Amino acid sequence: MSAALLIDILLWGSVLGVGLIAFRRGPPVFKASLREGTMDFVNIVPRIALGVIGSGYIAAIIPQEVITGWLGPDSGWLGVATAVVAGAATPGGPVVGFSIGTVALKSGGGVPQVVAYVVAWALFAFQRVILWEIPFMPARFVWFRCAVSVPFPFVAAAIAMVIGKP
């Protein structure tokens, strides 16, 4: 987990860095940002608690044989296409998406298929599009971006097939 530690240091270093810049703009700016960030944190914690603590249960009841069958190493491009649909249809936050990916990998899913699943989920999971992206961005942009994004899980799977496993 040393990479995670490194990124932790980077993360908090960045917080200090931008905090310093904000502070030099004036203490009111700094205080307002600090309060805003803390309020974001307080507001987001319940959702994260539910997602993290709950997703273990959701992952525990996902029928693993089904995913193995869908995303298995022998499933080929049909498996990739299924993975893309599954990624778009996955409800819940990152914990659910990544947990399903992990379950798929551990239960014998093919790596290109799991990559396609994770990338499709990251690009256009319906729940994030509807609940986060649409409220903040012009709807026309959101649909356009999703449509343009459709080929790219397949591209990622193709690259994964070419360069092999991690």
Place this chain on the structure above:
Amino acid sequence: MSEPSPNNPAPVGDAESEPRPGRVRKPIGWSTIIIAGLVAVSAALVWRRDGTDGVLDILTHDLSLFSGILPRVLAGCLLGAFISEILPHEKVSRSLGPKSGLMGLLIGTAFGAILPGGPFTAYPVASALLAVGADFGATIAMVVSWTLIGYGRAVAWEIPIMGTDFTLWRILISLPLPVLAGALGRFVYTRLYPKPLAKDDES
């Protein structure tokens, strides 16, 4: 970023000189209710299958995961708030307009990759970029880059859950995708809407 509503983006000058209003927050929305229901049903199924011990095992594991994630979430929220405050909106938009070419897509990609925080940071900032003159291509590159190679989600979620090896490898594979998506977006957009930005804000 100072204005959460996409339909009336804040003038840039105001965003830089005035304290920004609070973001729109949705403490308990439909997603929360649906997920809560899903979790309850799943926990009940686990309890029927594995008994109380099975339920407690998962709870213990997830609680330790949760306590590990919390500080990173706080860091992400603070970072997002500070960056929203100090972001040089005009300069960013000039480098990301319709005529910014490959460089604009690359800048969008780099910006998305270093942009911290969760969706509550990325989408408002992307919306601000659109409002101050970035085109669809560069903004798509930014959003796709944030979601695929941004370190925020990778650190907070993907590495703890999927492992460092898979995550770094997956990010490596994803490196070309934001520029390609932005280029495809720009290519399609200029053919779908030949007249530049004339009817953008009509509804």
